[in-house]
Amino acid sequence: MHLRPTIRLIIPVSAHMLSHIDKYDQLLEKISKPLMQRIKYDKTAGGEIVVKNPDELIDYYRYPDLTEHCIYLARVLIDTIGKEMPEELRFIQHYDEVKRAIQTIADMPDKEIDLMIMFLYQNKGTFPKRRREYFGRLNDAEIDRMQSAFRSVFEK
Numbered sequence: 001m002h003l004r005p006t007i008r009l010i011i012p013v014s015a016h017m018l019s020h021i022d023k024y025d026q027l028l029e030k031i032s033k034p035l036m037q038r039i040k041y042d043k044t045a046g047g048e049i050v051v052k053n054p055d056e057l058i059d060y061y062r063y064p065d066l067t068e069h070c071i072y073l074a075r076v077l078i079d080t081i082g083k084e085m086p087e088e089l090r091f092i093q094h095y096d097e098v099k100r101a102i103q104t105i106a107d108m109p110d111k112e113i114d115l116m117i118m119f120l121y122q123n124k125g126t127f128p129k130r131r132r133e134y135f136g137r138l139n140d141a142e143i144d145r146m147q148s149a150f151r152s153v154f155e156k
Contacts, residue, residue, distance in 0.1 A: 013073070016080045027072050035060060091121060094153050101149035106142050116146060125151040 017024050038060070040052040051057065095117065102113050112135065119131050127143050135143065 011077060011080055012085075013076045013080050016076050016084055023072070027069060030068060031064065090154075094156075098150055098153045101153065102146050105145045105149065106138055108137075117150070120147065120150040121154075125154060 035057070038053075039057060042050050042052060044050060098117055098120075099113055102108070102116060108116070115134060116127075119128055119134075120126070122128075125147055127147055138146075
């Protein structure tokens with residue numbers, strides 16, 4: 001008998017969930033709101049919660065309807081695998097090239113170059129003016145050249 005090795009992948013769904021936290025919160029409330037309407041509890045002097053009607057809630061925990069949660073997770077997986085992971089791989093593939101281009105424009109520590117690349121990436125190749133204080137040593141012409149270098153690498 002021949003056994004195939006198990007392939008294990010980590011799919012970074014939490015990043016997608018954090019960037020769409022409102023949808024995740026709405027989903028969680030579909031479980032918690034009805035529960036909070038049914039549960040009866042007291043707080044002890046020590047701050048512990050004592051549920052007064054556990055028999056009425058047992059099925060709520062034993063047989064939860066998680067259909068919408070499964071659909072949500074499937075959509076998150078599709079978005080993560082179909083959109084976000086390819087974008088991240090594209091960024092990683094071009095990162096070193098952009099970094100080298102920026103290094104030819106101005107002598108900066110790696111930490112500042114990384115920050116510049118992050119700002120440019122987040123703003124689709126345009127340096128945000130509100131971030132100017134991070135780069136006081138650079139003049140406008142250097143920033144313009146960095147934007148151009150970033151765009152030329154990522155528009156390939």
